Amino acid sequence: MTTATTLIILGAALFGIGVVGFLTRRNLIIMFLCTEVMFQGVLINFVAMGLARGNLQGQVFALFVLVIAAVEAGLGLAIVVMLYRRRGTLDAESWRGMRG
Amino acid sequence: MEQMLVYLAYAAAALGALAVYAALPREGRPASRGVVLTLVAAAVGALLLLMGQLLGEAGQRVYFYVLSLLTLGGAVRVVTHPRPVYAALFFVMVVLSTAALMVLVGAEFLAAALVIVYAGAILVTYVFVIMLAQQSAPQSGGMFAQALQYDRDSREPMAAVLVGFVLVGTIAGVIVNYEWTGLAEYKTTAAEGNTLALGRVLLTDFAVSVELAGLLLTVAMVGAIALARKRIPQHDEGEPELAPGEIGKRVSPF
Amino acid sequence: MAILIPLLPLAGAALVGLIGLRGLRARSHWLVILPVAASLYLAVQLYFQVQASTQACAHGVRQMFESFTIYQWMLAGPDSWLNVSFRVDPLTCVMLLTVLIVSFLVIIYSVGYMRDHHGHAERGYERFFAFLAIFVFSMCTLVLAGNFLVLYVGWELVGLSSYLLIGFYYQRPAAAAAAKKAFLVNRIGDFGFGLGILLIYYTFGTLEYANVFRMIQAGVTVEGVPLESARVTTIALLLFCGAMGKSAQLPLHVWLPDAMEGPTPVSALIHAATMVTAGVYMVARCHIIFAASPYAMWIVATIGAATALFAATIALTQFDMKRILAYSTLSQLGYMFLALGVSAFDSAIFHLFTHAFFKALLFLGAGSVMHAMAGEIDVRRFGGLRKSMPITHATFLIGGLALAGFPFLAGFWSKDEIIHAAFESDMPWLAWVAVVTAWLTAFYTFRMIYMAFYGRERLPEGVEHAHESGAWMSLPLVILSIGAIGAGYLGVTIHRGGFAGIFEPHGAFHDFLSRNFGRPEVSHEGGGHLLMYVSSLIALWGIATAWYFYRRRPTIPMAIALVAGPVYRLLYHKYYVDEVYDRVFVRPLRKVGEICYDLDRYLINGVLWLITLVPRGIGFGLRRWQQGAMQGYALGMVVGLVVVLWWMLMTT
C-alpha cells in the first residue's frame, strides 16, 4: 500500500461523503458545499493518479478541476442568491414545480 | 493477507458511515455527543490500524495519517453540521489539510493554489453568501444550536448513506487489491522543482487548455453577474400561482 | 342509322339544358320536338328497312338479326370486352314506333299543358322538356339494346328520368317522396335484374343476346356443361324480378299510383304507354329464356293475372281520375304479363301497342280536364263536362270504349286475343280471372266517365266555366283517338266467316313479329269467334251496369259502400300495402341502421378507449415517482452510477 493508494482511498472517501451530504441536506448552500467536497475528493484523486503514474498530468488536471470548482461555485451561488430572492428561503423542497 | 486487508477496508468504511449516520441532524432527539465521538474514534483507530499494516515506514507516514484523518473528519463535519457557517469553516479545514498532504507528496504549487484559490476565494464567497441568506436564522449559540427549521432533518438519510457507503466501499475494495504496476515510490522532485516543471508542462502541452480555462472563468463571471444582478420582484403578478400538476394543462396547443 | 334514334333526343336534351337559361325559355320546346320528330322519321325508315328484309328471307324461320357493336365498353376477362351494341329486329321496330309516336304526341300536348291559365310558360318549363328528351333517349336505348348490359343501362336511365319527371314539382313534399319511392322500388327490381345479368354472364360467359339465346337453345353453358333447368329458371325469375319492378307488377306495384304526383303528360307518356311496358318488352325479348323454363312461365302468368284482378278491384273505389287510370294501367299490364305467361308473346306486344294509344289518350284527356278544373282531379268535385268540353269528352269516350274492350275498337281485339290464348294454354283458370277483370275494367272506366262527363254540370270552387283546352292539347287527343280505333285493325285479317262476318285474329302485326317469336299454329276453328262474341257481351254488360249505377240510380254506389263497409275500406286503402311495406321493411331497416351507427359509436370506440387505457395507466403509474424534488433525482442518478460501477467491477 503506497502513498498513492492511500490518497486515492482518501479521495474516494471525500467524494462519498460529499455525495451523501448532497443527497441529504436540504439547505441549498450546504448542498453546494458538498459538491465542493466532492471536487476536493476528485482533486486528491487526480494528484494521486499523477503520482502513481509518475508524470505531472495529474497535477495539471488537478488545477483544471480547481478552475471548474471555482466556476461552479460562482454560478451556483449566483443561482442560490436568485432563488433565495425569489422564494425567500433556501429550502430545496420549495422548488418542486417540476413534479409530474 | 490481501483478503484480510479488503475486509479491514470495508470495516473502516462501515464504521465511518455509522458515525456519519449518528451525527446527521434528526427530528427531535439531537445526536448524542458521546456516541458520535466514540464512533469517530473507532473509525479513526481502524483506519490507523489499516495504514500501519500497509506502510510501517518512517515518521513521515505519521504526518500523512494525521492529515488524512483531519481531512476526513472535517469533511464529515461539513456534511453533518446543522449550521451552514460552521460547515463552511470545517470545509476550510479540509482544504488546508489537503494542501498539507499535497506538500507531503511533493506538489507544492498545487498546495499553494489550493490554499489561495480554494480556501481564500471560493470559501470566502460561500461564507459571504451564507451570511447574506441567513439573516432570519435564530441567534441561539452552541455547536448543536438550533439549525434552520427546514434543515433540521435530512432527506432520506438511510438511502443516501447506504449509497455513499457502497460507493466508497467499492472504490476502496478495488484500489486495495489493484497492484499499481510501475508505481514509483518517489516524489516528483524533477531537477528544477515541482512548480517549474508544472509551469513548463502547463504552457507547452496544455497551453490550449489553460486558455480555455481562462475563457471558462470569464464566462462564469459574466453569467454569475447576469444572474444575480436583476432585482426580481418577490412574486411576479402576471403568472397566477398554479397548483403543481396544473401547470402543463393550460398551454394552448399552438 | 339506328344509333341516331337515341342520340337525337339526347342532343336535344343537352341543348335545352345548356341554352335553356337565356331568354328562349318559352320556345325551348322546339329543341325537343324537332329531334323527336326526326327520330320518329328514322324509326319509320327503319321499319320499312326491316319490313323489306323480312320479306327477303324464308318465311317463318326465326331469323336472328345482326346486332352491331358501337364500341368496346368494359373489360370482363383477359380478352373479352363487353360492348355497347345495338340490335334492330321486328320487335325493336314495333317498340320504337310505339314509344316515339306516343312521345311525340305527348310532347306536343305538354307544350300546351305546361302553361298556366294565362298562357305563360310555368317555372322550370325547359327543365321539363329536357327531362322528357332524356326519357326518350333512355327508352330508345333500352329498346335498341343489343346485349343485356345496354338493356340494364337503358333500364336504369329510364328509372332516373321517371325519378326526375315525377319529382318535377319538387316543392311539394308528396311529389319528392313519390319520386324517391318510384326510384327505390325500381332499384329493388333492378337489384334482381342485375343479379340475373351477372348470372347470365356467369353461365354463358357473354351478355350478347344472340350468343345467350343460342346457348340456351343448345342447352349448354360456356364450358360445354349441359345447362340444368334450375339455372335457367333462376335466371328467368331474376329477370322477371326486374320486370316486376319496372312494370309495377304485384309485389312492387306500390310506386305507380304515387307516381301520379308528376305532371299529367309524364303520367301519360311514362306511366301509361312506354316505361311501364319496358318489363313486357324485356320478357318478350328474352322469351327463349322464359320459354325454356315452364315454372317461370307459370309464375309470370299467375302474377300477371293476380295484378290485373288486384288493380281492377282497387280502381273500383278510387275517386282520383289519374289514380283510377293508374290502376287500370296496372291491370292492363297484368293482362300483358298473362299473355307472356301463356307464351302468346306477339299478342302481348299487340296489346302493349294498342294499350299505349288508348291509355295515353285517357291520361291526356284527364290532363285537359285537370287543366280546365285548375288542377282539381277528384271526380266527386265536378261533373257534366260533356257540353263544355266536347272534344275532350268525345276523345275520352273513345279511349274509354277501347279500354273497356268495346267491339271494333283497339282494346277489344288485343284483349280478346289474350283471353283466347289464356283459354288455350294449360292454365284456363287464369283465363276466367281475365274475363272477370275485363268486366271490372269496363265497369270502372265508365263509372269514371259518367261521374266526370255526364249529369248536371258541377264545377269545383274558384272555376267559373270549364273551357275546352287549346289546339296544342286537343290535336294529340284527336290523333290518339284515331290510333285507339285504328290500331286494332293492324292485328286482324279480313277473312270471310270470321267474327262479325269478316274478322280473323292474327293480322299483319303478328306476321311482322313472327320473325321474332316464330309462327304459332294458327287455329281457325269457331272457338275464337265464340270467345269474341262473349267478350264483347261482357264489355257491354259492364258499361250497362256502370250506366245503371251512376246514371239511373246514383244512390246505389253509396248503399253498396255502406253495406260492404270493411271490404270497401280495404279496397279504398289499396289493401293497406303501403303501410305493410313501411312497417315490415322500411322501419326495421332504419332501426338496423341505428343499431349499426350506435354499434359504431359505442362498441368499436369503446374497444379503442380500452386500448388507450393501457398507456394512460402506465403514465399514471410513473407520475407518482416524479416528485419534483432535486434530491430525489440526484439520488436516482447516484444509484444508477453505483449500480453501473458495481456491475463493471464485478464482471471484469
Next chain:
Amino acid sequence: MLYLADTWLGDHILSIVIFLPIIAAAMLFSRTAWQPESIRRFALGISLLTLLFAVLALLIYVSDRPGIAPAEWRLVERSDWLVGEDDQVPLRIQYYVGVDGIGLPLLLLTALLTPLAIWGSFSGIQDRHREYYALMLLLHGAMLGVFCARDLLLFYVFFEFTLIPLYFLIGIWGGSQRQKAADMFFIYTLSGSMLTFAGVLFLGWKASLLPIGPDGLRVFTFELDRLYQLAADGHLSLNTQWWLFIAFFAGFAIKVPLFPLHTWLPLAHTEAPTAGSVILAAVLLKLGTYGFLRLSLPMLPEASIALAPIIGVLAVAGIIYGALAAWVQRDIKKLVAYSSVSHLGFCLLGMFSLHLAGLTGSVLYMVNHGLSTGALFLVVGMIYERYHTREMDHLGGLARQMPIMAFFLILFALSSIGLPGLNGFVSEFLVLLGTFNSEKFVLPGFKGPLGIAFAVPAASGILLGAIYMLYMVGRVLFGPVKEPGHGFDSSTGLTRDLTPREIGVLTPLAIGCILLGVYPKPAIEIMEPALDRAVLARMVPQESASLARYDLSDKHKQAVELDGAYPVDSHADASNLDAISQSDRQHRMPVHLQPEIRNPSTTRREVLR
C-alpha cells in the same frame, strides 16, 4: 411527344411531379410577407403546374416506346439514397421511382384533385393562409410520391409523410371537435402502420439473406422487384406470409377503412376543412387499397388467396354496414363519409376476387370514388360556407334558390350510387362481375377465392346506396324551402347560387365522371396489362399458369358453334377473341414464352419472372 421522352425533362418527370409541390411548400413557409391573395394564387399555380407535368408524364407513358412491354414500369428514375458498403451484404436503399398501369391513374387523380381542392378552399379558409396552403402542397407532394415509389422504404416514407400535414389541416382549420378527430386519425393510422413497418423491415432483412435477383449478389435492399422475386421463388413459407400479411393488413386496413377499423373516418371527415376532407376521401383512402394491391397481393400470394374470403366477408359487411349507418346520419358530411366506407368495401371486394374484371373494377373504383366523393364533399362544403350548418334537419328545398348546385349534387350523388352512363356504374358492375365469376377464373388449377355468396350481398349495396343517397338529396334539395336560423350568410362574398369559381371547380369533376362512365376504354387499357402482369401473373401458382390460360378462347368458340344452324354473331363479344389483330395477340403471348433472359437458378415460380 417522343422527342420529349429522351430529354432531361422526360427522364426526371416523376421527380419533378413529386418534389415541385414540396419545394413550393418550403418556399411558401418562408414567404411571410405575402398577402393572402398572392399566397392563394401561388398555391393554385403550383398545383396546376404539377397537373401539367403529370399529364406530360401520361403522354410520355402512353407514347409506346418500343422494347418496353405494356405492363413494365416506365418513367423510371433510380439513384442511391442510403448506401452502405459492408463486406458481405452492401446496403442499397434507393430513391427508385417509376409508374405503371396501376400507379398512373391514381397519380393523375391526385394531380387533378388537389388544384381543385385548393381552388375550392379559397373562400372556405379565412385565417393562416400561408401555413394552410403550404401544408396542402406538402400533402400533395407526399401523395404523388406514394404512387410512384418503387422502393418499399421510399413507399413507406411517403406513406407516413402524408399523415403529418393532414393532422395539422384537421387540427387547426377543422370543425368543433377538431382536436379529438385529428388525434384519433393520427394515432389510429400510425399505430397500424407501425406494424406495417415491422413487416417491411422483416421483408428487407429476409431479402438480404438470399442471393436473388439477376446479379446473384446478396444485398440489403427494399427494391420492390427483388421482394416480388422473394415470393416468386417460393422463399416465403405460408406461415411467414400469414404474419406478413397480417402486418400489412393492420396498416392498410385502417387506412382503407375496412369494416371494424373505420370509426376514425366519419370523425375525421366531419371535422376536417372542406379541402382536407376532399383530399382525405379522394386520395388518402386509396393509399390503403393501393398498398394492398401493390404489396400484399403480389408479395404474399398464398396468404392473400388463403385470407381473401375473410377480407371478402369484412368488405361485404363494410358495404352493408356503411350504407345502413349512412342512412341514419343527421350530418351530411358524416353520411358521405359512411358512404365512402361502403364504397371502399366494394373496392376491396373487387381486388380480392382475383378476377381480372374485379381487379380492373377495383382500380377504376378508386379513381371513380375519388372523383364522385371528392366532388360531393366540395358541394357539401359550399353549402356549409353559405349556411354554416351540415345538419339535414335545418336544410330543405335548396333546389329552388340554388339550381346549379342542385344539378351538381344530383349528378355526383347519382354517380356515387352507380347510375349507368356515369363512372360509378362501370366500376361497380366490374367489381360485381369479378366477384361473381371469381371462382370461374379461366385457369382450371386456380380458383378465385370469392364467389356468388359474396357477390349477392354486395349487390344489395347498389340498393342501399340508392336509399341513403336519395334520402339525403330529397331532404336537402326537395320539399318546401327551409333555411337554418340565421339564413343565408353572404359575408363571405358568396352569391346565393354557385359562383363561377365554384362552378369551375366542379365542372372538371363532372366531365371526368361522364367521360369515365361513357368511354372508360382508354383508362382500362392502361390498367389491364399492369394488373395482369404485376398482380395476377404473380398470384397464379405455377402449375396452372401454363398455356391453359389461352385454351379458353378456343373452347369458348367451340362451345358456341355447336350446331351450325346459327352462324356465330360476328360482332358479338364472344367472337371478338379472333377479332383482335394478330400483333396484339402476340403481345398477349403467355408470359413465359416471351423471349427474355432467365436467371439460371430457376425455381418452381420460373414462369412468372
